[in-house]
Amino acid sequence: MEGQIRQSLSGFYDVFSDGTLYRTRARGNFRKKRITPLVGDRVEFESETPKEGYILKILPRHNALTRPPVANVDQGIVVTAVKAPDFSTNLLDRQLIALEISQIAPVIYFTKTDLITPAEIAKFETLAAGYREIGYPVILTAQPFEQTGLAQLRELLKDRVSVIMGQTGAGKSTLLNHIAPDLKLATGEISTALNRGRHTTRKVSLMPVAGGLVADTPGFSSYDTLTLDYRELGQYFPEFAALAPQCRFRGCVHINEPNCAVKAAVDAGTVLQSRYATYLQLVTLLKNQKPVYHKKK
Numbered sequence: 001m002e003g004q005i006r007q008s009l010s011g012f013y014d015v016f017s018d019g020t021l022y023r024t025r026a027r028g029n030f031r032k033k034r035i036t037p038l039v040g041d042r043v044e045f046e047s048e049t050p051k052e053g054y055i056l057k058i059l060p061r062h063n064a065l066t067r068p069p070v071a072n073v074d075q076g077i078v079v080t081a082v083k084a085p086d087f088s089t090n091l092l093d094r095q096l097i098a099l100e101i102s103q104i105a106p107v108i109y110f111t112k113t114d115l116i117t118p119a120e121i122a123k124f125e126t127l128a129a130g131y132r133e134i135g136y137p138v139i140l141t142a143q144p145f146e147q148t149g150l151a152q153l154r155e156l157l158k159d160r161v162s163v164i165m166g167q168t169g170a171g172k173s174t175l176l177n178h179i180a181p182d183l184k185l186a187t188g189e190i191s192t193a194l195n196r197g198r199h200t201t202r203k204v205s206l207m208p209v210a211g212g213l214v215a216d217t218p219g220f221s222s223y224d225t226l227t228l229d230y231r232e233l234g235q236y237f238p239e240f241a242a243l244a245p246q247c248r249f250r251g252c253v254h255i256n257e258p259n260c261a262v263k264a265a266v267d268a269g270t271v272l273q274s275r276y277a278t279y280l281q282l283v284t285l286l287k288n289q290k291p292v293y294h295k296k297k
């Protein structure tokens with residue numbers, strides 16, 4: 001049979017197939033090959049009863065995260081407070097880059113808009129327009145949890161596997177409780193898991209929410225070290241990557257090179273200044289990072 005791992009808990013994998021959950025284990029040879037099935041994996045399995053079965057094969061993954069340990073993630077909802085904690089474009093951009101590197105489509109959801117003035121909201125609207133221009137869906141409403149915003153998010157969650165990420169206190173649990181009020185009992189679990197993922201059980205699951213699946217543990221933090229060459233960073237800024245072919249030099253890193261299309265766009269105001277500032281800061285960081293040495297085999 002074929003199915004999708006929806007939950008893992010102490011060596012058991014609950015595989016969803018054709019409307020039924022099957023409790024399975026991984027065959028011994030997986031451990032020998034050091035392959036660990038992940039929640040989100042599509043698998044071939046055999047099972048005579050829903051209580052007992054074996055995973056035979058893991059089908060190719062699109063991607064795999066370590067935090068949370070979930071495979072085949074389609075999108076990351078970056079829950080971002082406009083205030084409390086203070087908003088920072090730098091932090092938002094770092095989260096977007098982390099998602100881009102993992103090939104996960106970002107969605108930006110602004111929270112706590114009740115804590116700022118209409119004038120400040122207008123500034124966020126300008127910023128939101130800039131991010132939409134890049135191609136990222138941005139959800140921003142004048143008051144928190146307005147139906148229009150929630151409906152947009154539900155539509156995006158539908159038929160996709162999502163992880164929720166965002167700073168502590170950004171409002172991740174609160175948002176999920178609004179999105180899935182019908183899951184009262186389950187959302188209690190979601191918030192516990194989202195609140196203190198690290199301290200609770202090592203259970204990982206995908207919860208059915210709004211016609212899609214949402215990981216019950218929040219996504220990696222933007223402070224995870226970036227392990228890439230600074231020359232590759234531009235690839236993870238989609239608007240830079242789109243302009244790069246117009247730069248005069250192939251392999252332009254958009255810093256000191258003449259006739260750089262990215263710098264020209266920053267000057268013209270068609271690329272967000274704040275994005276370029278984040279880029280420069282990360283380039284410096286990556287250049288100063290100690291190289292990771294790999295032992296010769």
Ligand SMILES: Nc1nc2c(ncn2[C@@H]2O[C@H](COP(=O)(O)OP(=O)(O)OP(=O)(O)O)[C@@H](O)[C@H]2O)c(=O)[nH]1
Nearest residue numbers: 111112113144167168169170171172173174194195
């Ligand atoms: N004023 C206001 N407060 C909010 C809003 N959303 C959440 N909060 C509050 O902000 C605090 C943090 O919200 P949580 O939902 O627990 O945030 P979280 O992102 O899950 O936080 P962690 O579990 O620490 O990662 C709580 O006291 C919420 O009641 C909002 O839109 N407006």
Ligand SMILES: [Zn+2]
Nearest residue numbers: 247252254260
């Ligand atoms: Zn350039």
